[in-house]
Amino acid sequence: MNQFQPFEQKMHSDLEIDFLLEAIYHLSGFDFRQYNRSTISRRVFNSMQVNNIPTISRVLEKVIHEKGFLEQLLNDFSISVTEMFRNPSFFKAFRQEVIPYLRDYPEIRIWHAGCATGEEVYSMAILLQEEGLLDKAVLYATDMNEQVLEKAKEGAFPIYKMQAYTKNYMLAGGIHAFSEYYKTENQYAYFHPTLLQNIIFAQHNLVTDQSFNEFHVIMCRNVLIYFSSGLQNQVHHLFSESLSDKGFLCLGDKETLRFEDIISKYKELVDHERIYQKV
Numbered sequence: 001m002n003q004f005q006p007f008e009q010k011m012h013s014d015l016e017i018d019f020l021l022e023a024i025y026h027l028s029g030f031d032f033r034q035y036n037r038s039t040i041s042r043r044v045f046n047s048m049q050v051n052n053i054p055t056i057s058r059v060l061e062k063v064i065h066e067k068g069f070l071e072q073l074l075n076d077f078s079i080s081v082t083e084m085f086r087n088p089s090f091f092k093a094f095r096q097e098v099i100p101y102l103r104d105y106p107e108i109r110i111w112h113a114g115c116a117t118g119e120e121v122y123s124m125a126i127l128l129q130e131e132g133l134l135d136k137a138v139l140y141a142t143d144m145n146e147q148v149l150e151k152a153k154e155g156a157f158p159i160y161k162m163q164a165y166t167k168n169y170m171l172a173g174g175i176h177a178f179s180e181y182y183k184t185e186n187q188y189a190y191f192h193p194t195l196l197q198n199i200i201f202a203q204h205n206l207v208t209d210q211s212f213n214e215f216h217v218i219m220c221r222n223v224l225i226y227f228s229s230g231l232q233n234q235v236h237h238l239f240s241e242s243l244s245d246k247g248f249l250c251l252g253d254k255e256t257l258r259f260e261d262i263i264s265k266y267k268e269l270v271d272h273e274r275i276y277q278k279v
Contacts, residue, residue, distance in 0.1 A: 016056035017044060023063050027070060030144060031207045032077060034231035047076045075147055084119045087253055088171035091127060093273040095173050098248050099131050108137040111215045113206060114223035115141035118152025125195040130175050134198055142204035149201050155191040162189050206235050211242040218243055222252030236262045249276045
């Protein structure tokens with residue numbers, strides 16, 4: 001066996017994925033070229049396995065010529081790992097450290113960037129309602145994937161997840177019975193329409209789209225880990241432009257501003273929960 005064969009195979013695979021991402025960008029406008037390459041590769045190979053496609057070149061051919069396959073692949077690329085009150089200590093810290101600032105605002109604008117199926121934005125709506133702030137708040141929930149946004153708008157989640165969500169809610173400092181916020185029907189929990197009244201769902205691509213408002217809080221938790229360092233820096237500049245003075249940027253537990261060139265514009269409000277305040 002040629003000792004250089006594994007290296008050559010990887011080089012060929014990388015080249016094929018480059019061509020594939022270029023085609024996706026030109027055909028759909030979605031730009032995955034600066035996403036973390038290992039993440040994209042995993043999703044491509046997973047799609048190949050599920051659809052019994054032998055080569056990346058064949059994936060490219062199907063993207064170009066087979067109706068509906070590009071949309072299917074884009075859904076495979078979308079990151080939708082979320083749950084209500086995920087990382088409860090974050091929401092507890094937000095309630096204790098950020099809410100006191102927000103009380104003084106005449107209105108509150110919060111952007112949930114990369115909201116997936118909406119669990120996080122519903123969690124925030126519940127938290128704000130308990131703190132008496134929901135009526136003066138507008139929550140903008142955006143994602144690049146229209147299909148997950150449609151699911152988010154329904155406010156319906158499988159009943160079997162409610163036990164875990166209830167535990168998260170309690171650990172996050174919830175002050176009521178979590179079951180008060182939803183009704184059950186046909187194996188689904190439907191959250192009360194009052195939580196939806198102040199939520200605006202919209203498609204937005206962090207890679208290619210610009211700022212669309214000024215926000216007091218930006219939530220983007222465990223999304224940037226899928227981006228290359230250059231793309232992360234680009235998105236951080238977008239967030240900085242979109243954040244009001246003394247506004248709050250909330251990242252995921254695996255993300256940090258510490259090594260970004262924009263760090264001088266922030267102070268760490270709650271270090272271990274990745275809550276930053278613009279200065």
